[in-house]
Each structure stands twice: as C-alpha cells, then as structure tokens.
Amino acid sequence: MKDKKIPTKIFLSESELPKYWYNMNAVMKDKHEPALNPKTLKPCTLEDFSEVFCEELAKQELNFTDEYIEIPEEVQDFYAMIRPSPLTRAYCLEKVLDTPAEIYYKFEGNNTSGSHKLNSAIAQAYYAKEQGLTSLTTETGAGQWGTALSMACAYYNMDLTVFMVKSSAEQKPFRKAVIETYGGKVIPSPSETTKVGRKILEQFPGTGGSLGCAVSEATEKALETPNCKYVLGSVMDHVVLHQSIIGLETKIALDKYNIEPDVLIACVGGGSNFGGFIAPFVKDVINGTAKYKIIGVEPKSCPSLTRGKYAYDFGDTGKMTPLLKMCTLGNGFMPAVSHSGGLRYHGMNPIVSKLYHDGYIDAVAVEQTRVFEAAVTFAKSEGILPAPESSHAIRVAIDEALKCKETGEKKKIVFCLTGTGYFDLAAYSAYNAKTMSDYVPTEEDLKKGFDSLPAVE
C-alpha cells in the first residue's frame, strides 16, 4: 500500500527553513485597491496605519514591491523551536477512502496555540517589543489566535488583553485557562468595558458576539492605553505575509520529492492560513503556468467569498478600522453561532479577495455537519483530532479524493491542516450526539449585512 519513495512525513532540516517571508503583493499583476482612511477616504498612509499598528507592521502592510521580506533572526530562532511543521502523506486516510489520489497535509497544530496562528503572533510581538511597547490588545474567535498571542507575549514579557468572541468563550472554558496560564487577560466580547461594546450590547442584546465586534473593542482599548498597540491575527496583508512560512515550507517539501500538486486546499475565514499557504504558489497561477488549482473552503453559515460582495468595507462592526476592498457580507452581518469560531468573520483579506474576484482561485462553502463527518474520518485514520476550522479543508480534500475514486485519476491533493481540536470537544460532543444543525443565511439575512456597507466605491 505504502509508496516507499515518499516518507509519511516530510520534515525540513533547520538549514532548509525559509529565511524570508513571501509577499504576494509584489507579484500581483493587478494590485488590490488600497486601504482607505475612513475619515478622509484617502489611501491609508504609514502614519494612518501606525496609529493602530506597530510601525514595522504598518510598513509591511504598505509594501507592494519586495517579493521576499527577511524574517528577523530572533523570529527565525523561535520558528526553529515550533517549526518546521511536517508535510504528511495521508497514507492511512487514502486507504480508508480507497482512493487512487495522493493526499498530503501540512500540519500546523503542533504547538500549544493549536494552530498556525503562532507564526504571526511571534512576529508581531517581536516588532512590538522592538518598538518599545509594553502591552498589546487583540481579539480572538475560536481562541487560537488569543492563545498564540498570549504565548508570544509571555515569551517577550508583555501584557496582553484578549477580547474573545463571547460564544466561543462560552463553548471553550479551557481556552481562557490556557491564555491566563500564559499571563493574558481574557474579556468576553461584546463587553461592558468599552464604549463600542456597550453600544453593540444595546443594539443586539444577548448576542454571541463576532470577530467584527471583538476587533472594535480591542482597537478602542489599544487607542486608550499608553504604550499599547492593537494587533490582529488575520485579514491584514502583513498577517498573510507572516503566514507565508506555511506555503514556503510546503513548496520546499513538495519540490524535495518532486511532488507536483494538482489541487491546493485551505479553509478560509479572514484569510491568514489560506493566503499564507498559497502565497508562493500564486505567481504561477497569475502567469498562467500553474498546473494546479487553488480552493478556499468557507462555512455555509458565513460565506464571504461565495455569497459576499466585492466592496469597500470596515474590518469591524464598530466601523473604526480602515476601509478595505474585500469580499464581504457587510460589517453589520451577524453570523450565526457555529462551531467554527475562527471562520465567523464578515470580511476577507484583500489579497485573497482580489485573487478570487479576478478568477485566479476557487471557493467552496460547506455545511458544518459534513465538516465534522470529515473531521471524524480524518481523526480515526490519521490520529489527529482536527480543529473544526481546519476540517473545512479536510472536507473538500476528501470530496476531491472521492471524485478521483470515481474517475480513477491519481490527483495529488495538498491541504493545510491549520490546527487541532483539543479545545473544541463541546463541538465534537454535539456532533456525536447528533444535536448539531446547519445554518445557512437567507437572502434576507444577507441583505441586512449588505445594507451596512459604506457608500464608498
């Protein structure tokens, strides 16, 4: 059964690890439209971004020229501790599916944050420390980002306040414990601790919150705290830049064994793992020389690519962030509570949005019960309990492999397994007990969201 030429796990040696991140903005033929200052409606300047973000991150956000950006040595050293992540040939899953396809996954969950999020968290904490900041604020959905940033802040001895989407905080009591163990402070969002939080609570009493709300609260808190900045774990181009480490390692590992992929798949919420995973692969797609297709997988409950509009929108519910041109359901879209808190976001990274809008990449939306079905199949064959978010990619990878079973094609399917589901057992329990439902927004639900879009072309 096992093809002995390809090991089950491809690990890179330390000397093979990338020393540069990959900046997609440098290779886009048509760049995405610039972020706008919401007050002036003019393109955001370095000064605009630097009000909220660390200066080095603001510079990265505005870098449309350098294809490769050096990873600071300290961050490389930290990466050497948590990386490389293995590229694993899913021999056992292939056997269970009885498919002629070859399935590979890049597994990012082997650190305590449980996901790829630490790749950007450590970079952002490093730049904050370098700039002399003493504290950070952030938001978290599923809790992976909050955990990752609390780890990074513990490493650099910085204070951290995490606004955690309330529904996630309730589903995952132990997320709070792990963030606190790393010294972070957790506030369920929306909260009474900020103006914008109180306003949202008034407007939507009893809401489970959303990433959009939590972003607003964390931003407000950062602006009010001395020597503090706001950092975030997705959506922005600089986050995707840091996550390109995933794609770069994947590409080196594939090249090492002459594996030519046919399909690249990743789940997509704000776009950070997806963008990072595909980063070094898009140049060939844009140039028309790629033999592979790229698929982003989103939840049917929050379908910003497949049912969203490509428009300028705020990144947050409180309308405080710069305006981004992106695929969005509208900042006022309040996603239903689902078990994939990390994908409950109305918008999408501008690069990913532009690539999708220009037809370079595909997107598929899937129901959560089918996602968990795939997750359990994967867990039983590959020995890893995947995060619900990550399992969106598993679902489509399995679907592709099953298509190959019908056609006899030996496609090489490569997907990003962003993280583990150790903090999602309440979700698995619901799935096991068959009490999980599939919510799909109606046209009317979507209209409400679209009505919140700002009138900016």
Place this chain on the structure above:
Amino acid sequence: MKDKKIPTKIFLSESELPKYWYNMNAVMKDKHEPALNPKTLKPCTLEDFSEVFCEELAKQELNFTDEYIEIPEEVQDFYAMIRPSPLTRAYCLEKVLDTPAEIYYKFEGNNTSGSHKLNSAIAQAYYAKEQGLTSLTTETGAGQWGTALSMACAYYNMDLTVFMVKSSAEQKPFRKAVIETYGGKVIPSPSETTKVGRKILEQFPGTGGSLGCAVSEATEKALETPNCKYVLGSVMDHVVLHQSIIGLETKIALDKYNIEPDVLIACVGGGSNFGGFIAPFVKDVINGTAKYKIIGVEPKSCPSLTRGKYAYDFGDTGKMTPLLKMCTLGNGFMPAVSHSGGLRYHGMNPIVSKLYHDGYIDAVAVEQTRVFEAAVTFAKSEGILPAPESSHAIRVAIDEALKCKETGEKKKIVFCLTGTGYFDLAAYSAYNAKTMSDYVPTEEDLKKGFDSLPAVE
C-alpha cells in the same frame, strides 16, 4: 546564544527510525523475579498470561532472552505517521534559566492522545486484531492511555470499553468526548457495572478511584466478554518494551550529534515512559561504563519508589492480577486526588523496580505546586503546555540546570516530555488561582497500604 552546531529540533528521517524494540530483560545481569500466578503462587506461564492478555503480548512478557524484538511492519507504518518525535534543544528555557547546562527533551505529545501512550496502544491493538479479537477493555488514569487506545481501536475497527479513574473523569470532561469521538465507551471507575467496582464502592464510598481499582474492573469485564481481552498502558514489561521506541530514537538522535548526556530524567508512575526512555541506556549503567545517571521523578503524593517496599504485590486493588515483584505502596494504598492522574498508581514496573532496588537508577519525589511552577516556566519559554505528569520531569531537569548555574557545570540534561496538558486546564486554573495544595502521605497512610501486601516472599 544559540549553538548553531546543534539544531533546535533533531528529527530522524524515516530510514533512521528503529525497526526493533529494545528488551531490557535480555540485558539485566540479575533478572527481576517472575510474576506469580496468585492462585498457585508459581511463576506465571504463557497460559496464565494468555487468559487475560493477547498471546503475543504474553510471549513478550516472558521474553528474557532477545535484546531486540522486531516491530511489525504495520506498526512501523503507523509509527511513521505519528513519529519520529523531535528531540528538542531547549535553547529558550536555557536562556530563561540563565544556565550553562544544555537541556534536551524528547517530546512525545504530538498526537491526539497527547502522550507517548499511543506507542504501545497501536502495538497492542495490532496484536489483538491479528489474534482475531473484536473488543478490548482497559483502564485510564489521566485519560491519555484511554485516548490512545481508543485511537488505536478506531484504526483497527475494534470495540473498546475504558474504565476511567473517577476523579480524572470529573476533572476532565472533554477526555470523555475525545474517547467517544474515537468510538470508545467510557465508564467512570469505580462503577456499579462490575462486581469488584461495587465492592470497592461499598468499602470506600465516595472515593475518587485509582488506577488499581480501574484495572480490576477492566480485567473483570474482559474475562466476562467473549472474544475480548484486557490491555493496559503501563506497569507490564511488554508495555515498557513498546515504549523503548522513545529511548531508541533519543539515542540515535544524541549519537547523530555526538551529544553525550550527563543526566537522563523521566517521570514515573507505572513506569512505561520512564522504562521506555531509559531502555537502550541501561546496559551501560549495568556494565558500569555509563557516564550518565538516570533519575525517575514521582509525585510526593504517591511515592512508590522513594517510600515504597520492594515486594510481591497485586497490580490491582481487587487482587485479580498476577503478583509482581515491585516497588509498591501496597494495593490497598488509596492515593489522594492529585492533578497527575497518570502517576497515581501504587506499584511500579518490575524492571524499573529492580533497577532501582539494585541501585542502578535514582528517584526523586516532588510536590505538585513545584511541578506546576516548572510547567509554567517551561510553557512560557518553550511554547508547549506540558501535561502535569510530564512536568515532574521538567521540575527535576530545571533543578539540575539551576545546580549547574551555581557550579558552572555544562551538564547535558536530557528528559522525556511525555505529553501535553490540553486536557489539564482545570489543574492549571487551580494553580493560577493558588488553590492547589500539596498532599504528602503520613507514615500511618503508608502503613495502611503496606498492610494490604500479600504474604508472599
């Protein structure tokens, strides 16, 4: 700071992975005394062991001659999926401690069972399947073994009933969910479902249970179920045999970079990770050619090595198992509830016991608050939230490194990090909230346990 000659993580390639387990019983100058059939008080025969265990495992239990025992190819393939585990140089921890010592850890937690337990679980499930069995029973303390075996049974499509120590089941609600996701059935122990369970409940109403009780219940259940055997995750020599994969990989990795260890450290409960970790290192210790010392770390609340007797005892509270010559607190010793459920066992693997009794290895007992202090220091510097059990080894590794700081010695400290603490957040919360206490059994507590020892020389 970083010694560039030694990478942060040493991974072995698939071709370097061991194809044989290491059998310490073959190289012991003085073998440990044989297990006795409790009815005849004669050495257990293959038939005796085969009543309860799979036949191949019974053979391994009685193998005192073969230094190397081949790992079945299917198990090797599975190992290739979950292994190799990295041997990591703890550069960041060294920096935080400001020690001249070099610290290395073999990290076994990168699979969903969260620990080394899967190394033996998959082997045991494989042999059970080969023998044509359709179901298995087992006990679990912290839940790591139960999770591992549920994964192995899912892989081989076998039914599984897990008797989980009640206090652990209550501390860790999500352990149940993950075992159930893998298709296992969880029963908190002691339970009303077995004769021995009902008897224990009568004798100790409201008890949190113990591994010894759970072993009794699982054994009874297996004997009553057709086509079913009992398997266990520690204590027996065949389990230590499977866990030798840890030590073998460690040794290959150390040799690859010419790292000569000064101290080898592992936590010790039933002895499986400890025995497996030290397996390929003991020959030199026995022959007097080793430059290193070996330290087992146990909880002060359950000190079977440091305060136990070396005597024949039952492996379970219900007095159903063969009699093993071991370091024991007595099968009637009821350990206090602690946050290291995996180390709450009255006895100890016979090989480990013999090595300790003969003075080849050292043992240290530590308080749980000091263990969690070490765990948090480690988590913040190395990015891995360790299991409380594993953190016993961290505590002593840190203590050794701090001694080096005083003396200026550049000792090479190597320890086994058996697993992650994702299911132990209630324990971390208690530590964070400073509500954790340190129980140490009184002489009277110990006497009660010793009084339960059978009168067998």
